Amino acid sequence: MKLRYSALYVALTAVLATGPALAAGQDASPQDQANKQDQARKVKQLDAIEVSATKRETPLQKTPVAVSAITADTLDKERVMTVQDIVKLVPGLQGTSQGDHGVVTLTLRGIGNDSAKTEYADPEVATFVDGVYTPRAEAAAGLLLDMDGVEVLRGPQGTLWGRNSTAGAISFTTAKPDIGGGFYGNGMVEAGNFNQSGVRAAVNLPVSSTFAMRVAAVHEQHDxxxxxxxxxxxxxxxxxxxxxxxxxxxxxxxxxxINTNLFVQKGKKYDAQDQSAARVSARWQPSDSFLWDLSYEYFADRGTPSMNLMQHPRPGQDFWSALIDVAPYLDRTSHTVRSRMDWNIGDGVQLTYVAGFNRYSGKSDYDQDAGVNVPTSFATNGVYQEDRTNFSNYKSYSHELDLKSTGENALDWILGLYYAHENNNIRFDIPIMNGTQQGTVNWQGSFIQPEEVVSTAAVFGQATWHISDSWRLTGGARWSHDRRENNGGINWGWAYDPAYPQLPISPGEQPGDVGFSISQRNDATYSKSKPTWLVRVDHDLGPDGLIYASVSTGYKSGGTQDGGALYKPETLTNYEIGAKFAFLDGHLTWNSAAYYEVFKNYQLSAPVTYPDGTHGLGFANVGGKTKVAGFESELAYSQANDRANLILSWIPEKKLGTEKYAASNDYYVPTACPPESTISNNCMDISGNDLPHAPNVSLTAIYEHDFVLGNGGRLTPRLSAQYQSAQWLSWFNFGAGDKQKSYVRGDVSLRYTEPGDKWYVNAYVQNVSDGKVKSSAAGSTLLADGTVAFTSQYLPPRTYGVQLGFWF
Known part of the structure; x- marks a missing residue:
């Protein structure tokens, strides 16, 4: 911690010391001034914002895709640090916190997978950084460092963006070095409650007329x-x-x-942040026909996982507290290299090669029982459950080669080849003891997967025919082949052998040496190909209007699971109509889309108990058709000193298919499973239930106004509020404990920017009302009175602080 702070302090001090001196010694070039004026114009004229949703730069208002474009300015003002922070800025997007791995999983238009945090499962919402796919859900909890903007593509993006973009894709674009822009940069320091502190800085380093670098670093922490x-x-x-x-x-x-010293009373608390990141980027442009962007990014997370809290605390106990017998621990490190090369190889033809490599490792320790039951003796009533990731290691790389037309043509086209590979391994131990960790064994498991291999290959193409000046027809298709292999995976379970002492397994022990036996062998191979496609027609309604209609498909791979069984891939067909309009000379835009989605073989995954008493992660496919229908709208206004946004999502239909009984160790379900079930948990018929994390209505309103002061400075208050109607938190729809009731959550800030736009001070309060908003739920504990004790993870309580930012 001290070492990271020292390094960032030295870097920030150097920036503060050298920046103004260099800036004072040289005037901004005409190109610099033109760039700044252009950026200012784009902030005010919303119809000038460009996106890369179709893998070519196009104006947002002329792109026939449901895409939300979030600028760097908005990311800054909304204090967006992780993917979960952009939820309120995108219609239909939800981010759910998940416990023992400390990760964030995403749901879009009601489609998502809460268990995509494991080595088995994939998300339905794909994330990309500079065009490179990020396979691990843990990356969603990473800091968004020095971003140029974010695009959220809603609806299946299987043709251009690939598998696992079943419900949509999130594309992050990092700030790139500026070859002709000179030496400049920015920085920010902040402090707030819960001992919150942060520091971030970025600097552009011109090296030559053809080469530049950019260095950015950040550290954020709170208790x-x-x-x-x-x-x-x-x-x-x-x-x-x-x-x-x-x-x-x-x-x-x-x-x-009972030894009360076994309960944690000091040290790091749950829900703490301690994250650092740094990126070094390089840009080389030796000629007008070739451009190469290359970056290395480092990320470290030494915080703690988020805790499951009792929805109704015991009398005398604070809401934000828990009876803890497992100290929190989290250690995640990621190294990423990303590369993009663009060649203009002829008149109107460009070749692009995008490649990426990532090495991620993580360990964690987590109190899964959440202290819901107080032990009445060392071996009765209470439960000690430790969820411990001894190690998890992931290596992945990807290559994409695109050949596309450029300029104005009667036919715009793109052809591509894609290959990605991931190799991971994990050991995950779960000791469960009766009463306290001194008690007898309830059950223990050790899941050791020495090699899980995931690979995908694809070929794709898309073409847009300009039928006339105002009509266009687009068609695209992608063929993907996926292969997953589990080699040597073994699930060990406690054998209840009286020859072995009943003690929780330690990280360094081999299960076979301390009373465990093999309960499942997980060796299996999944291999399947699948086409996805798109048909779309769009039409200009004059220079300031666009309407479109499309039918597209998405696909998420099937795979292997505990015991070596396979589960099926899921597919989605999306029917969509949309419209985009600009008014007031581009200062007001209104974009909307209506969609109807039909999902087949929707994948469910949950921790379950098998007939022999062993535990594992079980996957199943929902029969019939899961259907989602909704409407989205984004209204944006920016002119002179006023800016406003209104973001609406309405999802009146979001029903699971039929023919499915479901089980989960996270829920107490009183009904026995049907005879044909392969699990021994009690089950529940979830046919026709509502999808979780899909409120009927979600509405975000943002407004800010610049008050120009006598000295030329600006005082800018900003109000941001989100309303969400009630939503289920699991597909069980299991009563009030499994539901987040409707709520309003608001943020406010007040920023002063000095006349020369060289520095600013910003004071903020987030979650002004200190509301308690659940992001997940579990109800597995049956209390003595016959009721079920529900626990949940919650969005942060009220936080406030002050930021000092500067440019040079």
Missing amino acids: GYVDYQNPVGQIPAVDQQRANYLAAGGDPAAFQP
């Missing part, structure tokens, strides 16, 4: 939101413990009092 409960006063006296233990049939000679 955990979840306090530790004191076990004293909650745990019964020793005499009562003895009586409870004997009443449960315990051996009098084996009794021992």
